[in-house]
Amino acid sequence: MLKAIINFYNPQKELKLKEYNSREYINKRWGVFAAAILGYSIYYVCRLSFSIVKKPIIDAHIFSESEVGIIGSALFFSYAIGKMVNGFIADRVNIRKFFATGLLASAVICSALGFTQNFVLFTFLWGLLGWFQSMGAAPCAVVISRWYNNAQRGTYYSLWSASHSLGKAITYWIIAFAVASFGWQWGFWSASIIGFVGVIIILLLMYDSPQSRGFAPIIQTVQQKTVGSFQKEVFKNKAVWILAFASALMYISRYALESWGVFYLETEKQYSNLQASSILSISAITGIFGTIVSGFVSDKFFKGSRNVPALIAGVLNIISLIIFLFFPKNMFLDSLSMAISGFAMGILITFVGGLMAVDIVPKQATGAALGLIGISSYIGAGLQDIISGYFIQKGKTTSLIGKVNYDFSQVAYLWLGAAIISVILVLFVWNSKTNE
Numbered sequence: 001m002l003k004a005i006i007n008f009y010n011p012q013k014e015l016k017l018k019e020y021n022s023r024e025y026i027n028k029r030w031g032v033f034a035a036a037i038l039g040y041s042i043y044y045v046c047r048l049s050f051s052i053v054k055k056p057i058i059d060a061h062i063f064s065e066s067e068v069g070i071i072g073s074a075l076f077f078s079y080a081i082g083k084m085v086n087g088f089i090a091d092r093v094n095i096r097k098f099f100a101t102g103l104l105a106s107a108v109i110c111s112a113l114g115f116t117q118n119f120v121l122f123t124f125l126w127g128l129l130g131w132f133q134s135m136g137a138a139p140c141a142v143v144i145s146r147w148y149n150n151a152q153r154g155t156y157y158s159l160w161s162a163s164h165s166l167g168k169a170i171t172y173w174i175i176a177f178a179v180a181s182f183g184w185q186w187g188f189w190s191a192s193i194i195g196f197v198g199v200i201i202i203l204l205l206m207y208d209s210p211q212s213r214g215f216a217p218i219i220q221t222v223q224q225k226t227v228g229s230f231q232k233e234v235f236k237n238k239a240v241w242i243l244a245f246a247s248a249l250m251y252i253s254r255y256a257l258e259s260w261g262v263f264y265l266e267t268e269k270q271y272s273n274l275q276a277s278s279i280l281s282i283s284a285i286t287g288i289f290g291t292i293v294s295g296f297v298s299d300k301f302f303k304g305s306r307n308v309p310a311l312i313a314g315v316l317n318i319i320s321l322i323i324f325l326f327f328p329k330n331m332f333l334d335s336l337s338m339a340i341s342g343f344a345m346g347i348l349i350t351f352v353g354g355l356m357a358v359d360i361v362p363k364q365a366t367g368a369a370l371g372l373i374g375i376s377s378y379i380g381a382g383l384q385d386i387i388s389g390y391f392i393q394k395g396k397t398t399s400l401i402g403k404v405n406y407d408f409s410q411v412a413y414l415w416l417g418a419a420i421i422s423v424i425l426v427l428f429v430w431n432s433k434t435n436e
Contacts, residue, residue, distance in 0.1 A: 260388055
C-alpha cells in the first residue's frame with residue numbers, strides 16, 4: 001500500500017537536466033515558497049475553524065463541553081499519526097501533488113461539517129480532517145530543504161513558519177466574522193471556500209524540486225545510503241526524542257489557547273465572541289513577526305544555534321500565560337498577553353516544533369524528523385483537548401437564576417505547567433550538533 005502511494009505521487013520518468021539558470025531558478029523558487037506559505041496558512045484555517053464555533057455550538061446545545069473536547073482530540077490524534085506516516089512519505093513523493101491533495105480533501109470535509117450535528121459523525125469527520133491536515137507541514141519542510149541550501153535554511157524555514165500565524169489571523173478575522181454574521185455552519189463553509197482557493201494556488205505555483213523543473217542541482221553529491229537508512233538514524237537520535245517531548249508539552253500550552261482561548265475569554269472574562277476573537281488575533285499578528293525574525297536572528301547572530309532564542313521565547317510564553325490566566329479582565333493586559341504569546345509561540349513553533357530537529361538530522365530524512373516531532377506534538381495537543389474539556393465541564397456550575405459559571409483553576413495550572421516543563425526539556429539539547 002505504501003509503495004503504491006509513493007508511486008502515485010512520484011512516478012518515475014526520465015528528465016534531461018538543463019543548465020542552471022539563476023534568474024529562472026530564483027523566480028521558480030519564490031513561487032514555490034509563496035505556495036508553501038499561502039497553502040499551509042489555508043491548511044490552518046480549515047482546522048482552526050472549530051475553535052471559533054465551539055461556544056455557539058455549546059450554547060445551541062448541539063454538543064456538551066466534554067463532547068467538544070472529544071471531537072477536538074479526534075483531529076489531534078489522527079493528525080499525530082498522520083504526521084508520522086506522511087512525514088516519511090513526504091521524503092519520497094512529488095510534493096506538489098501530495099500537498100494539494102491534503103488541502104483539497106480538507107476543504108471537502110469542512111463543507112460536510114457544516115451540515116452535520118450528529119456527534120459520532122461529526123467526530124469521525126473531524127478526525128478524518130486531521131489525517132489530511134497532516135499532509136501539510138512535512139511537504140513544506142521537505143520542499144524548503146530541496147530549494148534552499150544549509151546557510152539559508154533557518155531564515156526561510158522561519159519565514160515559512162509565519163504561515164501558522166497568518167492562518168490564525170485569517171481564521172480569527174474572516175471565519176469569526178462569518179460565524180457572527182451567518183451562524184456556526186458558516187465557520188466551516190467559509191473555511192471550505194478558502195481551502196479550494198488554496199488548492200488552486202498550490203497547483204499554479206508549487207514545484208517538487210529543482211530537478212523536476214529541469215534544473216541541475218547547484219552542488220552535485222553522491223548519495224551512499226538509501227532514504228530509509230537516513231530515516232532510521234532519526235529514531236536513534238536522543239536529542240530528537242527530547243525535542244519531541246518538549247514540543248508535545250509546548251503544544252499543550254499552544255493549543256490550550258488556540259482551542260479554548262476564545263471560549264475562555266467569553267465565559268471567564270465575559271467578552272463577546274468578536275471581542276474574544278479579536279484579542280486572540282493579536283497573537284497571530286505578533287506570531288508572524290516572531291517566526292520571521294527567529295531564523296534570521298539565529299542564523300546571523302547565533303551561528304545557526306537555536307538554543308538561546310528558544311529559551312528566551314519559552315520564558316516569554318510562560319509570562320504571557322500567567323497574565324492571560326491569572327490576571328483579572330483588562331482589555332489592555334489581555335491584549336498584551338496575546339501579543340507576547342504570539343511572538344514567543346512563533347519562535348517556539350519554528351524551533352522546538354521543527355527546525356531544531358531538522359538541523360541535527362540528514363537532509364534526506366527531513367520529513368521523518370518532522371514526522372516524529374509532529375506525532376509527539378499532536379498527541380500532546382489531543383490529550384490537552386480531552387483533559388481540558390473534562391476539567392472545564394467539571395468546573396461548570398449553574399446558579400438558581402440559570403446563569404452558567406466555570407472554574408478554570410485546574411485547567412489553568414495544566415496549561416502553565418506544560419509550558420514550564422517544555423522549557424526545562426529544551427535545555428537538555430543545548431549542545432546538540434547541527435547537521436551540515
